[in-house]
Amino acid sequence: MVSNRLLQDCLEDFHSIMRLNMALYDRNCTCVAGEEEKVPELDIFHTFCNSAADMQALGTRYLFKVGAQEPTYILSVSGDSKDIYPMGQLAVKQLERILEMGYSREDRNQFIHNLLLDNLLPVDIVSYAKQMHIGPEFRWAVLLVEGTGCEAFDIQNILKNALSGRTSDFIAPMEENCVVVVRRLEEQEGEKEMEELAHELTDAVSVETRCRIRTSCGTIALSLKEVSRSYKEAKMALEVAAIFYKEKNVITYEELGIGRLIYQLPIPLCEMFLKEVFGDYNPSSLDEEILTTVYQFMENDLNLSETSRQLFVHRNTLVYRLEKLQKTIGLDIRKFEDAMIFKIAMMVSDYMKYLRERQL
Known part of the structure; x- marks a missing residue:
């Protein structure tokens, strides 16, 4: 997460370069960075927050929304420069990039980890997703890669190399020998492509570790809220396959058949x-x-x-x-x-x- 200290340093740099007074407010009109002589009036501030506008001019002061879709912060810029508006826009873009980069891979993995384990309320899922710029329109697939005789750390590193071109995928250990892959699907990708990917990942890890590797797939999640369900399906697929389909290295939830019925x-x-x-x-x-x-x-x-x-x-x-x-x-x-x-x-x-x- 981005600290207020970092935001304060950024606004101080903006001030020294642009010679404009800047302050950053949260949605409760609490100043989190920067400073200015006159705080915006609450009525005007809240009206702007709830409006569809991205900017509002108040004489020599401009209010800008910072954050995609629902704003995270409000930037107040004031001064005598005639370029105050484009400079304010430039500051907003830089702040948005800083906020996006501030959510490190560890933060994202922790979010997905809590999401898989049902440790988040639906309202929290929406809030965190917006903060991390994860769009609600995406579909997701969950794969579990389990190794016999190897550790999750080794499997995770191999998977990261195999999926190095996919920055939107999440790879995290779930157990001592099991790693989860949460993949954001492209428009043309479906269940067939995920099964093919499961075979590719199984082969890649087994070649590197020389261990027995099994991979399972849950059904496709149509939103982040359904990712937990898909994870449970993938986990069940691994367990059911260990009982009834021991010869299979790749198993999907929809292939479990009567084995799934008996398991329950x-x-x-x-x-x-x-x-x-x-x-x-x-x-x-x-x-x-x-x-x-x-x-x-x-x-x-x-x-x-x-x-x-x-x-x-x-x-x-x-x-x-x-x-x-x-x-x-x-x-x-x-x-x-x-x-x-x-x-x-x-x-x-x-x-x-x-x-x-x-x-x-």
């Missing part, structure tokens, strides 16, 4: 469902060969001939394995309904296993 089920309901399907049998004790056969059978749309060909086994061997599973748990995977019940039950079982391991 209450634990008692999951336990009840597993009890109904497996009874007292522990699904984690199923033979790996049987599971491989069943999953391949499902991927081939319950086609016996194609599955036996891909697994390099005789058709009768495949049937024997499926019948063995039927005797164990009572489900005939050759029937579509039983196959779906088994698939969902195994996903629920994986979810419960994940919860138990996380509690250890």
Whole structure:
């Protein structure tokens, strides 16, 4: 943030160069920098603040609004020079640049960090966005880049280099091995482009760190107020993918499918469902060969001939394995309904296993 001391130094420099008296007021008519003999009348000051005009002449004094859209400060300029108006405009432009530069990258990242964590009220979001000159018309995408065996600091530096040409993007660590990228979208960019970007970032970080990198994407936020929602979606996508889609390095929230549904089920309901399907049998004790056969059978749309060909086994061997599973748990995977019940039950079982391991 810009300190009042810096603003005071600026106005003193303006005075020494332009030979004009200047004072900077906030919207409450409190002088924050500079000085002048006569303070503007409150009625005139407030009327000007609430008007659409950028400047108001009061005899030998000029009032200028400082700040894009809604003004942050009011600059009062007075003196005998005939160039008082253009000089006042020049001072306003310089002050606006100083104010914009005063919001450092750390300030912006802190703002985005609080925005993601829902630590800001809607009115504060609008206020901070205006102060930092972040337009309300932009769309935003949130990506989470997580590494296994590497630290967030390393991931962040690699991402900054990969996105060095994008000064409007925000890159900040969220956890010890996870970094968030909040990207301001161009008009032509959409979900497809963000998924492509996720693949590019995943490849870039994995090549540099030689670690397993996973990247998730939330749905596009149509305003800053929706960025927090998109972040939660990206975070959920990482967690759901860790349970159900372990082979994927890039996952979007909209691709989670039934995994997202299971992830949001209450634990008692999951336990009840597993009890109904497996009874007292522990699904984690199923033979790996049987599971491989069943999953391949499902991927081939319950086609016996194609599955036996891909697994390099005789058709009768495949049937024997499926019948063995039927005797164990009572489900005939050759029937579509039983196959779906088994698939969902195994996903629920994986979810419960994940919860138990996380509690250890």
